[in-house]
Amino acid sequence: MSDCFILLSAGKSKRFKSKLNKQFITYKNKPLFEHSLKVAIQSKLFKKILIVSNKKIKYKNIEVIKGGAERHLSTQKALNYLKNKKIKNVFIHDAARPNLSINLLKKLKKELKKNKAVVPYLKSENSVKYKIKNKINNLSRNRVLLTQTPQCFNFQEIFNLYKKNKEKITDEASLYLRNNKKIKFILGDKRNIKITTIEDFNYLKSENYYGIGFDIHRLIKNKKLFLGGVKINYHSGLKGHSDGDVILHAIIDGLLGAMRKSDIGTLFPSNSNKFKNIRSKNMLTPVLKLINDNNFSIDNIDINLICENPKVSKIRNRILKSLSNLLSINKNLINLKGKTVEKLGIIGKEQAIACEVICSLSK
Numbered sequence: 001m002s003d004c005f006i007l008l009s010a011g012k013s014k015r016f017k018s019k020l021n022k023q024f025i026t027y028k029n030k031p032l033f034e035h036s037l038k039v040a041i042q043s044k045l046f047k048k049i050l051i052v053s054n055k056k057i058k059y060k061n062i063e064v065i066k067g068g069a070e071r072h073l074s075t076q077k078a079l080n081y082l083k084n085k086k087i088k089n090v091f092i093h094d095a096a097r098p099n100l101s102i103n104l105l106k107k108l109k110k111e112l113k114k115n116k117a118v119v120p121y122l123k124s125e126n127s128v129k130y131k132i133k134n135k136i137n138n139l140s141r142n143r144v145l146l147t148q149t150p151q152c153f154n155f156q157e158i159f160n161l162y163k164k165n166k167e168k169i170t171d172e173a174s175l176y177l178r179n180n181k182k183i184k185f186i187l188g189d190k191r192n193i194k195i196t197t198i199e200d201f202n203y204l205k206s207e208n209y210y211g212i213g214f215d216i217h218r219l220i221k222n223k224k225l226f227l228g229g230v231k232i233n234y235h236s237g238l239k240g241h242s243d244g245d246v247i248l249h250a251i252i253d254g255l256l257g258a259m260r261k262s263d264i265g266t267l268f269p270s271n272s273n274k275f276k277n278i279r280s281k282n283m284l285t286p287v288l289k290l291i292n293d294n295n296f297s298i299d300n301i302d303i304n305l306i307c308e309n310p311k312v313s314k315i316r317n318r319i320l321k322s323l324s325n326l327l328s329i330n331k332n333l334i335n336l337k338g339k340t341v342e343k344l345g346i347i348g349k350e351q352a353i354a355c356e357v358i359c360s361l362s363k
Protein backbone atom coordinates (compact mmCIF):
# COMPACT_ATOMS: atom_id res chain seq x y z
CA MET A 1 0.00 0.00 0.00
CA SER A 2 1.44 3.34 -0.99
CA ASP A 3 0.56 7.01 -1.27
CA CYS A 4 -0.20 8.77 -4.53
CA PHE A 5 0.16 12.44 -5.39
CA ILE A 6 -2.51 13.54 -7.86
CA LEU A 7 -1.70 16.76 -9.68
CA LEU A 8 -4.78 18.35 -11.21
CA SER A 9 -3.64 20.22 -14.26
CA ALA A 10 -6.58 19.98 -16.63
CA GLY A 11 -8.49 23.16 -15.74
CA LYS A 12 -9.62 25.54 -18.43
CA SER A 13 -8.45 28.63 -16.53
CA LYS A 14 -11.62 30.57 -17.35
CA ARG A 15 -10.75 33.27 -14.83
CA PHE A 16 -7.17 33.58 -16.07
CA LYS A 17 -7.92 35.30 -19.39
CA SER A 18 -4.87 34.17 -21.31
CA LYS A 19 -4.54 32.18 -24.53
CA LEU A 20 -2.32 29.67 -22.81
CA ASN A 21 -3.80 27.53 -20.04
CA LYS A 22 -2.33 28.84 -16.82
CA GLN A 23 -0.89 25.44 -15.79
CA PHE A 24 1.53 25.78 -18.69
CA ILE A 25 2.39 29.43 -18.37
CA THR A 26 6.04 30.01 -17.52
CA TYR A 27 6.54 30.88 -13.87
CA LYS A 28 10.10 31.21 -12.56
CA ASN A 29 11.56 29.54 -15.68
CA LYS A 30 9.26 26.49 -15.66
CA PRO A 31 5.68 25.68 -16.65
CA LEU A 32 3.51 26.44 -13.62
CA PHE A 33 2.48 22.83 -12.94
CA GLU A 34 6.11 21.61 -12.85
CA HIS A 35 6.81 23.44 -9.59
CA SER A 36 4.55 21.32 -7.40
CA LEU A 37 5.46 18.22 -9.43
CA LYS A 38 9.11 18.78 -8.57
CA VAL A 39 8.30 19.25 -4.87
CA ALA A 40 6.27 16.03 -4.83
CA ILE A 41 9.17 14.12 -6.44
CA GLN A 42 11.78 15.64 -4.14
CA SER A 43 9.73 14.89 -1.03
CA LYS A 44 10.15 11.13 -1.75
CA LEU A 45 6.80 10.59 0.00
CA PHE A 46 5.05 9.10 -3.01
CA LYS A 47 5.43 5.76 -4.75
CA LYS A 48 3.13 7.02 -7.46
CA ILE A 49 2.56 10.43 -9.01
CA LEU A 50 -0.35 10.95 -11.36
CA ILE A 51 -0.88 14.06 -13.48
CA VAL A 52 -4.33 14.82 -14.83
CA SER A 53 -3.88 16.95 -17.91
CA ASN A 54 -5.55 17.63 -21.23
CA LYS A 55 -2.23 18.41 -22.82
CA LYS A 56 0.29 15.70 -23.71
CA ILE A 57 3.13 15.75 -21.21
CA LYS A 58 5.80 13.15 -20.66
CA TYR A 59 7.90 12.55 -17.58
CA LYS A 60 9.90 9.57 -16.54
CA ASN A 61 8.09 7.40 -13.95
CA ILE A 62 5.09 9.70 -13.90
CA GLU A 63 1.70 8.66 -15.15
CA VAL A 64 -0.47 11.09 -17.07
CA ILE A 65 -4.18 10.72 -17.76
CA LYS A 66 -6.65 12.95 -19.56
CA GLY A 67 -8.84 15.14 -17.38
CA GLY A 68 -12.55 15.87 -17.34
CA ALA A 69 -14.50 18.99 -18.20
CA GLU A 70 -14.58 20.14 -14.56
CA ARG A 71 -12.23 19.80 -11.63
CA HIS A 72 -14.34 17.22 -9.80
CA LEU A 73 -14.62 15.14 -12.97
CA SER A 74 -10.85 15.14 -13.29
CA THR A 75 -10.51 13.94 -9.71
CA GLN A 76 -13.11 11.28 -10.40
CA LYS A 77 -11.12 10.03 -13.39
CA ALA A 78 -7.93 9.95 -11.36
CA LEU A 79 -9.56 7.94 -8.58
CA ASN A 80 -11.05 5.48 -11.08
CA TYR A 81 -7.64 5.09 -12.66
CA LEU A 82 -6.06 4.32 -9.29
CA LYS A 83 -8.63 1.68 -8.38
CA ASN A 84 -6.97 -1.71 -7.81
CA LYS A 85 -3.53 -0.08 -7.71
CA LYS A 86 -3.08 -0.64 -3.96
CA ILE A 87 -3.16 3.03 -2.99
CA LYS A 88 -3.50 3.82 0.69
CA ASN A 89 -3.80 7.63 0.61
CA VAL A 90 -4.17 10.25 -2.10
CA PHE A 91 -2.87 13.82 -1.95
CA ILE A 92 -4.96 15.87 -4.39
CA HIS A 93 -3.26 19.09 -5.44
CA ASP A 94 -4.10 21.96 -7.80
CA ALA A 95 -1.32 22.75 -10.27
CA ALA A 96 -2.22 26.42 -9.82
CA ARG A 97 -0.45 26.36 -6.44
CA PRO A 98 3.21 26.33 -7.47
CA ASN A 99 4.65 27.23 -4.07
CA LEU A 100 3.87 23.94 -2.37
CA SER A 101 6.50 23.01 0.22
CA ILE A 102 7.92 19.66 1.26
CA ASN A 103 7.30 20.77 4.81
CA LEU A 104 3.54 21.02 4.25
CA LEU A 105 3.53 17.59 2.56
CA LYS A 106 5.28 16.09 5.58
CA LYS A 107 2.84 17.71 8.01
CA LEU A 108 -0.11 16.35 6.04
CA LYS A 109 1.42 12.88 5.85
CA LYS A 110 1.96 12.85 9.61
CA GLU A 111 -1.67 13.72 10.30
CA LEU A 112 -2.86 11.02 7.88
CA LYS A 113 -1.55 8.41 10.31
CA LYS A 114 -4.35 9.30 12.72
CA ASN A 115 -6.99 10.68 10.33
CA LYS A 116 -8.72 9.61 7.13
CA ALA A 117 -9.02 13.13 5.74
CA VAL A 118 -6.56 15.99 6.25
CA VAL A 119 -6.97 19.41 4.66
CA PRO A 120 -4.76 22.51 5.03
CA TYR A 121 -6.46 25.85 5.61
CA LEU A 122 -5.63 29.47 6.25
CA LYS A 123 -7.37 31.86 8.60
CA SER A 124 -8.95 34.85 6.96
CA GLU A 125 -7.06 38.06 7.48
CA ASN A 126 -9.83 40.11 5.93
CA SER A 127 -13.14 40.87 7.58
CA VAL A 128 -15.82 38.73 6.03
CA LYS A 129 -19.39 39.47 4.89
CA TYR A 130 -21.84 37.18 3.18
CA LYS A 131 -24.89 37.85 1.10
CA ILE A 132 -28.31 36.26 1.29
CA LYS A 133 -30.66 37.60 -1.36
CA ASN A 134 -29.91 41.32 -1.19
CA LYS A 135 -28.90 41.52 2.42
CA ILE A 136 -25.24 41.59 3.35
CA ASN A 137 -24.42 40.10 6.73
CA ASN A 138 -21.35 40.02 8.93
CA LEU A 139 -19.47 36.82 9.57
CA SER A 140 -16.79 36.68 12.22
CA ARG A 141 -13.53 36.00 10.43
CA ASN A 142 -12.53 33.63 13.23
CA ARG A 143 -15.16 31.27 11.90
CA VAL A 144 -13.77 31.27 8.37
CA LEU A 145 -11.47 28.54 7.04
CA LEU A 146 -9.92 29.13 3.63
CA THR A 147 -9.05 25.68 2.32
CA GLN A 148 -5.90 24.98 0.32
CA THR A 149 -4.53 21.91 -1.43
CA PRO A 150 -3.11 19.26 -1.27
CA GLN A 151 -6.19 17.74 0.33
CA CYS A 152 -5.38 14.26 1.57
CA PHE A 153 -7.62 11.27 2.00
CA ASN A 154 -7.79 7.60 2.61
CA PHE A 155 -8.17 6.28 -0.92
CA GLN A 156 -11.02 3.85 -0.32
CA GLU A 157 -13.11 6.40 1.55
CA ILE A 158 -12.80 9.18 -1.02
CA PHE A 159 -13.28 6.68 -3.84
CA ASN A 160 -16.61 5.60 -2.34
CA LEU A 161 -17.75 9.17 -1.71
CA TYR A 162 -16.91 10.23 -5.26
CA LYS A 163 -18.71 7.22 -6.69
CA LYS A 164 -21.96 8.37 -5.13
CA ASN A 165 -21.43 12.04 -5.95
CA LYS A 166 -23.51 13.64 -8.68
CA GLU A 167 -22.86 17.29 -7.93
CA LYS A 168 -20.23 19.80 -8.92
CA ILE A 169 -17.83 20.43 -6.07
CA THR A 170 -14.93 22.86 -6.00
CA ASP A 171 -12.76 20.87 -3.62
CA GLU A 172 -12.78 17.47 -1.95
CA ALA A 173 -13.30 19.00 1.50
CA SER A 174 -16.77 20.14 0.30
CA LEU A 175 -17.62 16.56 -0.60
CA TYR A 176 -16.60 15.34 2.84
CA LEU A 177 -18.57 18.02 4.65
CA ARG A 178 -21.62 17.36 2.49
CA ASN A 179 -21.49 13.72 3.60
CA ASN A 180 -20.87 14.65 7.25
CA LYS A 181 -17.47 13.02 7.16
CA LYS A 182 -14.79 14.11 9.57
CA ILE A 183 -11.87 16.19 8.31
CA LYS A 184 -8.77 17.08 10.26
CA PHE A 185 -7.99 20.68 9.33
CA ILE A 186 -4.40 21.76 9.81
CA LEU A 187 -2.88 25.20 9.35
CA GLY A 188 -1.60 25.49 5.77
CA ASP A 189 1.13 27.61 4.29
CA LYS A 190 0.64 31.25 3.31
CA ARG A 191 3.06 30.92 0.41
CA ASN A 192 1.01 28.07 -1.02
CA ILE A 193 -1.09 30.65 -2.83
CA LYS A 194 -3.40 29.84 -5.72
CA ILE A 195 -2.95 31.60 -9.02
CA THR A 196 -6.40 32.31 -10.38
CA THR A 197 -6.13 35.54 -12.33
CA ILE A 198 -3.41 37.13 -14.40
CA GLU A 199 -3.07 39.72 -11.59
CA ASP A 200 -2.20 36.93 -9.11
CA PHE A 201 0.40 35.72 -11.56
CA ASN A 202 1.99 39.13 -12.06
CA TYR A 203 2.02 39.67 -8.32
CA LEU A 204 3.79 36.37 -7.66
CA LYS A 205 6.40 36.41 -10.37
CA SER A 206 8.56 39.10 -8.81
CA GLU A 207 10.94 40.56 -11.35
CA ASN A 208 14.65 40.68 -10.61
CA TYR A 209 17.06 43.30 -11.86
CA TYR A 210 20.84 43.27 -11.69
CA GLY A 211 23.30 46.12 -11.98
CA ILE A 212 27.07 46.24 -12.00
CA GLY A 213 29.15 49.14 -10.70
CA PHE A 214 32.87 49.90 -10.85
CA ASP A 215 34.98 52.80 -9.60
CA ILE A 216 38.62 53.69 -9.06
CA HIS A 217 40.23 56.77 -7.50
CA ARG A 218 43.82 57.82 -7.04
CA LEU A 219 45.18 58.04 -3.49
CA ILE A 220 46.66 61.41 -2.48
CA LYS A 221 48.22 62.78 0.69
CA ASN A 222 46.40 65.31 2.86
CA LYS A 223 42.95 63.99 2.16
CA LYS A 224 40.65 62.02 4.43
CA LEU A 225 39.82 58.50 3.31
CA PHE A 226 36.12 57.57 3.12
CA LEU A 227 34.98 54.06 2.26
CA GLY A 228 31.32 53.07 2.36
CA GLY A 229 30.56 56.32 4.17
CA VAL A 230 33.04 55.54 6.97
CA LYS A 231 36.09 57.70 7.73
CA ILE A 232 39.11 55.38 7.79
CA ASN A 233 42.47 56.18 9.42
CA TYR A 234 44.97 55.99 6.59
CA HIS A 235 47.96 57.91 5.26
CA SER A 236 46.10 59.09 2.16
CA GLY A 237 42.63 59.84 0.87
CA LEU A 238 40.94 59.40 -2.49
CA LYS A 239 41.22 62.16 -5.04
CA GLY A 240 38.02 63.24 -6.72
CA HIS A 241 35.36 65.82 -7.25
CA SER A 242 33.63 64.46 -4.17
CA ASP A 243 35.17 62.62 -1.22
CA GLY A 244 36.15 59.84 -3.69
CA ASP A 245 34.30 57.08 -1.83
CA VAL A 246 34.78 54.24 -4.36
CA ILE A 247 32.42 51.88 -2.54
CA LEU A 248 29.50 54.31 -2.55
CA HIS A 249 30.18 55.37 -6.14
CA ALA A 250 30.24 51.75 -7.36
CA ILE A 251 27.06 50.98 -5.39
CA ILE A 252 25.31 54.01 -6.88
CA ASP A 253 26.27 52.89 -10.40
CA GLY A 254 25.15 49.33 -9.63
CA LEU A 255 21.77 50.52 -8.34
CA LEU A 256 21.27 52.88 -11.29
CA GLY A 257 22.29 50.10 -13.67
CA ALA A 258 19.76 47.68 -12.23
CA MET A 259 17.03 50.32 -12.58
CA ARG A 260 18.24 51.18 -16.10
CA LYS A 261 18.70 54.79 -15.08
CA SER A 262 22.04 55.63 -16.73
CA ASP A 263 24.99 56.36 -14.43
CA ILE A 264 26.41 58.42 -11.60
CA GLY A 265 28.02 60.92 -13.98
CA THR A 266 24.64 61.79 -15.48
CA LEU A 267 23.16 62.33 -12.03
CA PHE A 268 26.15 64.31 -10.72
CA PRO A 269 28.10 65.91 -13.61
CA SER A 270 31.70 66.49 -12.49
CA ASN A 271 31.80 69.80 -14.38
CA SER A 272 29.10 71.17 -12.10
CA ASN A 273 30.40 73.20 -9.15
CA LYS A 274 27.20 72.39 -7.31
CA PHE A 275 28.55 68.95 -6.45
CA LYS A 276 32.13 69.95 -5.64
CA ASN A 277 33.41 68.32 -2.42
CA ILE A 278 30.05 66.66 -1.91
CA ARG A 279 30.05 63.82 0.65
CA SER A 280 29.23 60.68 -1.28
CA LYS A 281 26.62 59.58 1.22
CA ASN A 282 24.55 62.60 0.14
CA MET A 283 24.79 61.38 -3.45
CA LEU A 284 22.70 58.37 -2.41
CA THR A 285 19.60 60.50 -1.71
CA PRO A 286 18.33 60.84 -5.32
CA VAL A 287 19.19 57.17 -6.00
CA LEU A 288 17.17 55.96 -3.02
CA LYS A 289 14.32 58.20 -4.18
CA LEU A 290 14.40 56.49 -7.60
CA ILE A 291 14.28 53.09 -5.88
CA ASN A 292 11.28 54.17 -3.83
CA ASP A 293 9.39 55.98 -6.57
CA ASN A 294 9.73 53.01 -8.94
CA ASN A 295 8.82 50.35 -6.35
CA PHE A 296 12.18 48.63 -6.37
CA SER A 297 13.64 46.92 -3.33
CA ILE A 298 17.25 45.91 -2.78
CA ASP A 299 17.75 42.14 -2.40
CA ASN A 300 21.51 41.85 -2.39
CA ILE A 301 24.70 43.89 -2.73
CA ASP A 302 28.03 42.15 -3.24
CA ILE A 303 31.16 44.31 -3.07
CA ASN A 304 34.79 43.69 -4.02
CA LEU A 305 37.11 46.32 -2.55
CA ILE A 306 40.38 46.12 -4.46
CA CYS A 307 43.41 47.45 -2.55
CA GLU A 308 46.54 46.34 -0.70
CA ASN A 309 45.67 48.50 2.30
CA PRO A 310 43.70 49.21 4.44
CA LYS A 311 42.95 45.58 5.28
CA VAL A 312 39.27 44.88 4.64
CA SER A 313 38.94 42.51 7.61
CA LYS A 314 39.69 45.42 9.97
CA ILE A 315 37.07 47.77 8.52
CA ARG A 316 34.43 45.36 7.24
CA ASN A 317 31.99 45.57 10.14
CA ARG A 318 32.03 49.37 10.31
CA ILE A 319 31.43 49.64 6.56
CA LEU A 320 28.61 47.08 6.54
CA LYS A 321 26.93 48.91 9.41
CA SER A 322 27.28 52.24 7.66
CA LEU A 323 25.94 50.89 4.33
CA SER A 324 23.04 49.25 6.07
CA ASN A 325 22.17 52.63 7.65
CA LEU A 326 22.66 54.67 4.50
CA LEU A 327 20.64 52.29 2.31
CA SER A 328 18.06 51.44 5.01
CA ILE A 329 18.48 47.71 4.41
CA ASN A 330 19.39 44.80 6.65
CA LYS A 331 23.13 44.26 7.07
CA ASN A 332 22.67 40.61 6.03
CA LEU A 333 21.87 41.72 2.47
CA ILE A 334 25.34 43.21 1.98
CA ASN A 335 28.62 41.39 1.49
CA LEU A 336 32.06 43.00 1.43
CA LYS A 337 35.11 41.13 0.14
CA GLY A 338 38.68 42.35 0.06
CA LYS A 339 40.93 41.67 -2.90
CA THR A 340 44.63 42.45 -3.18
CA VAL A 341 46.43 42.55 -6.52
CA GLU A 342 49.82 40.98 -5.71
CA LYS A 343 51.35 44.47 -5.51
CA LEU A 344 50.77 44.94 -9.24
CA GLY A 345 50.05 48.25 -10.94
CA ILE A 346 48.96 51.48 -9.26
CA ILE A 347 46.63 49.62 -6.90
CA GLY A 348 49.46 47.31 -5.85
CA LYS A 349 51.72 50.31 -5.21
CA GLU A 350 48.99 51.82 -2.98
CA GLN A 351 48.42 54.72 -5.35
CA ALA A 352 44.76 53.92 -5.98
CA ILE A 353 41.79 51.99 -4.63
CA ALA A 354 39.15 50.36 -6.85
CA CYS A 355 35.80 48.79 -6.13
CA GLU A 356 33.33 46.64 -8.03
CA VAL A 357 29.79 45.87 -7.01
CA ILE A 358 26.82 43.80 -8.14
CA CYS A 359 23.40 44.91 -6.96
CA SER A 360 20.29 42.81 -7.20
CA LEU A 361 16.89 44.48 -6.97
CA SER A 362 13.35 43.25 -7.30
CA LYS A 363 10.22 45.06 -8.34
Ligand code: ZN
Binds near residue numbers: 240244245
Ligand atom coordinates in the same frame (compact mmCIF):
# COMPACT_ATOMS: atom_id res chain seq x y z
ZN1 ZN B 1 34.10 57.80 -7.97
